[in-house]
Amino acid sequence: MIARNREFAARRAVSGVAAVGLAAGMALTLGAPSALAEEGAMIVPASGKVTGTPNGYCTSGNSHDGFDIAASVGTPVVASADGTVRQADYADSPGNRIVLDHASGWETRYLHLDSKAVSTGESVTKGQVIGTVGNTGSSTGPHLHFQIERNDSVIRDGSLLDDFTCHSTVSQGSAIGYSFPGLPGGGDVVNDFPKLREGDRGEKVELAQTLLTQAGYDTEVDGVFGEATVASLKAFQEEVGAEVDAVLGPKSWGALLTAPAAGDKLREGSSGEEVKYLQRGLNATLRIDLGIDGKLGSATLSAVKQYQESRGLAADGVVGPDTWSALKSGA
Incomplete structure (x- = not known):
């Protein structure tokens, strides 16, 4: 019974x-x-001031697909999570760029870099320096364009944007307080x-x-x-x-x-x-x-x-x- x-x-x-x-x-x-509240499945890749989010540029509100972090040229940029370098190249609009593939369909993009420290096909670990902030490609000033996607779709969830409020200052290595299902340290x-x-x-x-x-x-x-x-x-x-x-x-x-x-x-x-x-x-x-x-x-x-x-x-x-x-x- x-x-x-x-x-x-x-x-x-x-x-x-x-x-x-x-x-x-x-x-x-x-x-x-x-656990992500303490360690973070992903971390902030560079220190600086937020001037754009996936909801638009902070000043104009015009369409935008990532987080812009304004910082001086040469500021280190680190990998936000463990992954593999899918691209490490140059193109007219993004300038020097690095694209990382992560587990469970997650992807991060790092654009307008001044220099790249990794090559296509290389494995990287969270927190590893992969390049430096620059002003290459279609850029109006030194900054990092940091973009998070899953299964080829840009993540625009408000709970992700909470850590990147317009005009706020972010610190490299800080945990991003968002659940990333399938990533080590993130959601299941x-x-x-x-x-x-x-x-x-x-x-x-x-x-x-x-x-x-x-x-x-x-x-x-x-x-x-x-x-x-x-x-x-x-x-x-x-x-x-x-x-x-x-x-x-x-x-x-x-x-x-x-x-x-x-x-x-x-x-x-x-x-x-x-x-x-x-x-x-x-x-x-x-x-x-x-x-x-x-x-x-x-x-x-x-x-x-x-x-x-x-x-x-x-x-x-x-x-x-x-x-x-x-x-x-x-x-």
Whole structure:
């Protein structure tokens, strides 16, 4: 018989220490600060004043694809993360440029350099000097154009821009407070929630068992989807109003991942643990790959609207009772 904890407040208490029960290799850490806050999956490549962002140049607001960091010619530029040099060349517009490929589809570009210290095909480590700030190509003054892309798309998420506010001064080596899924020290590849059923084994089963335990169902965390796990999952599905089929698919994953959330109203600009629960739930339910950074920026806002529209809710991007209820019930 399942020992069910019916004190809903206890779930909140458990969620604060949820990381304790997870194995180190799992693709999720609950209720604990990300390592990127201390070490950074990526770091700022050069010191100087921010004069442009992917939202536009700071003065004119004209279209722009990266961060411009104004600094003196010869200022060292370092690699923001471990990677491989895909390009180290010269072109009319970017001038001297270096393009680095990183894990999981991440890419960084360093333009208008005065000099290059690495060659195409070379492996580099985070913090390694790869060149110096210059004024080459189509440039109006000495600066580094630093561009972050993933899978050939420029990252413009507001939670990334937070570390590069217009006219602020940034320091080389400082951690960039953004989740970079798949990079060492960054977020995990966060949409890896496979469909599970009786008989399955492995770390994802162990993760599901941990989440069920944290939701108030005593479940042995042994990595084996046996009778006890089936019973716990069915009980959870019945309580939240999901289809009771003992299959852990996208909707049930979403319900489990959002179960500890208090259901606070969230909107663009909100931040904190509640946003992390939301991001995890959206990742599992929609099979997407939001960074778990606890900031409701443009990418998370878009995902919220996508979810709301797909469930027949008002697609206003505000996470209120109806949206939370849908996520928590596995809708």
